[in-house]
Amino acid sequence: AQTVTQSQPEMSVQEAETVTLSCTYDTSESDYYLFWYKQPPSRQMILVIRQEAYKQQNATENRFSVNFQKAAKSFSLKISDSQLGDAAMYFCAYRRGKGGTSYGKLTFGQGTILTVHP
Amino acid sequence: ETGVTQSPTHLIKTRGQQVTLRCSSQSGHNTVSWYQQALGQGPQFIFQYYREEENGRGNFPPRFSGLQFPNYSSELNVNALELDDSALYLCASSLFAGSNYGYTFGSGTRLTVV
Numbered sequence: 388a389q390t391v392t393q394s395q396p397e398m399s400v401q402e403a404e405t406v407t408l409s410c411t412y413d414t415s416e417s418d419y420y421l422f423w424y425k426q427p428p429s430r431q432m433i434l435v436i437r438q439e440a441y442k443q444q445n446a447t448e449n450r451f452s453v454n455f456q457k458a459a460k461s462f463s464l465k466i467s468d469s470q471l472g473d474a475a476m477y478f479c480a481y482r483r484g485k486g487g488t489s490y491g492k493l494t495f496g497q498g499t500i501l502t503v504h505p
Numbered sequence: 506e507t508g509v510t511q512s513p514t515h516l517i518k519t520r521g522q523q524v525t526l527r528c529s530s531q532s533g534h535n536t537v538s539w540y541q542q543a544l545g546q547g548p549q550f551i552f553q554y555y556r557e558e559e560n561g562r563g564n565f566p567p568r569f570s571g572l573q574f575p576n577y578s579s580e581l582n583v584n585a586l587e588l589d590d591s592a593l594y595l596c597a598s599s600l601f602a603g604s605n606y607g608y609t610f611g612s613g614t615r616l617t618v619v
Contacts, residue, residue: 391547422607430593432548432610478547491536491599492561493608495547 389414391481393496400469401504407454408464408499410479418484421455421462422493427475435477438462440484466501474503507532509611511596517617518586524616526581528596531609536601537579538608539571542593554579555601583616591618 390413400406412421423435438446438455445453450470454463466473479496510529518524530537536555540548550563554573568584577598583590593615597608 424610429612430595430615431612432595432597432608434607437607491538491553491555492550492563493538493540493548493597494550495540497547498545 389416389419389481389483389494391479391494391496393479393499395499396497397500397502399502399504400466402469402471404469405465405467406469406501408466408477408479408501410462410464410496412460412462412479412481414460414481414483416483420482420484421453422480422482423451423453423462423464424478424480424495425473425475426478426498432478436464469503471503471505474501476500509596509598509609511594511611511614513614514612515615515617517619520586520588520618522586523582523584524586526583526594526596526614526616528579528581528598528611530577530579530596530598534598534600534609535577536599537573537577538597538599539579539581540595540597541565541590542595542613544592548595551581586618588618591616 392411419440421438424432436448450467452465476498478498480493512527538553539551542548553561557573570582573579593613595613596611599608
């Protein structure tokens with residue numbers, strides 16, 4: 388079974404600074420996808436960024452970028468120029484590639500609470 | 506484009522009772538998944554429906570059941586409620602199972618079992 392581990396229960400950053408959230412995962416599959424989701428107090432999960440395992444290039448979305456190390460099974464999220472609105476719970480998630488039952492299932496980590504200080 | 510709507514937003518039930526939670530998927534999405542999120546934890550996959558058929562289930566007992574309707578809206582039913590069922594229940598829809606565009610989540614239903 389796939390597992391996702393986020394070893395940082397809480398992180399904090401000063402506004403305009405950079406912070407990195409860590410995530411490791413365990414899988415025996417070669418085809419999979421990785422996601423970072425943000426969950427603010429409104430409770431709605433919002434997709435921040437996604438990475439296809441077959442792509443070597445790290446995904447980037449504006450101020451958000453990932454460091455995907457496939458051999459190490461590591462998938463960290465870097466937030467640059469942090470803003471007050473970035474404060475939320477962040478979840479790393481894994482999804483297997485095509486085929487099989489429960490295709491589409493997301494496996495989440497335990498989450499990291501990010502606090503942004505003005 | 507409408508997002509995912511869940512109802513009710515909050516619910517209090519007594520142990521042993523039954524509850525039905527509802528989810529309206531985003532327009533055009535034919536796949537709906539349900540997740541249980543205990544306080545301070547990551548969401549856990551309950552099951553997924555694709556075109557009205559269950560096509561994947563997590564490690565949840567049979568008293569957790571679901572339905573998907575022709576308009577792709579969905580219900581989650583939980584029988585014989587237990588105190589540990591207290592959680593945030595999230596619904597997510599996608600264009601199809603395993604869509605590369607990810608999933609659109611609702612804001613959840615907070616269920617408290619007393």
